[in-house]
Amino acid sequence: MLMIVLRFTHVFFGALWVGMMVFQVFFLTPALGQAGPDAGKVMAALMRTPDALMATPMGKAYGWGGLSALLAFLIGIFVMRPAMMKSMMLAQSGDPAHGPEIQRLRARGAVVGRVVTIMLLFTLAAMAVARYL
Numbered sequence: 001m002l003m004i005v006l007r008f009t010h011v012f013f014g015a016l017w018v019g020m021m022v023f024q025v026f027f028l029t030p031a032l033g034q035a036g037p038d039a040g041k042v043m044a045a046l047m048r049t050p051d052a053l054m055a056t057p058m059g060k061a062y063g064w065g066g067l068s069a070l071l072a073f074l075i076g077i078f079v080m081r082p083a084m085m086k087s088m089m090l091a092q093s094g095d096p097a098h099g100p101e102i103q104r105l106r107a108r109g110a111v112v113g114r115v116v117t118i119m120l121l122f123t124l125a126a127m128a129v130a131r132y133l
Contacts, residue, residue: 066123069119072120
């Protein structure tokens with residue numbers, strides 16, 4: 001039963017996210033473009049709304065958690081993955097002269113892996129406690 005509730009929650013909020021993006025990209029942004037200079041007033045009014053999510057501690061926790069997840073992803077893709085791929089390629093060559101380079105790359109991958117793990121744990125913690133802030 002718990003898995004059904006979790007699955008429903010996950011799909012529901014995923015659909016909500018997609019719906020909000022569709023609204024923003026296909027409706028709000030073009031309407032603001034047509035509004036011309038008055039678009040700034042509309043956006044300012046939206047940001048002054050007392051219950052604007054990002055102005056609340058919960059919104060800030062979700063924002064920081066999301067930023068942490070995004071940065072962890074980018075670090076993993078652009079720093080960790082190339083180091084590990086190069087290490088694997090050098091190891092497969094079988095040349096003992098590459099030993100120090102392989103060790104350096106593996107050490108780099110291990111350090112970056114720890115950093116990414118800590119960032120993802122922060123993301124998880126922020127998402128878990130955000131509604132209680």
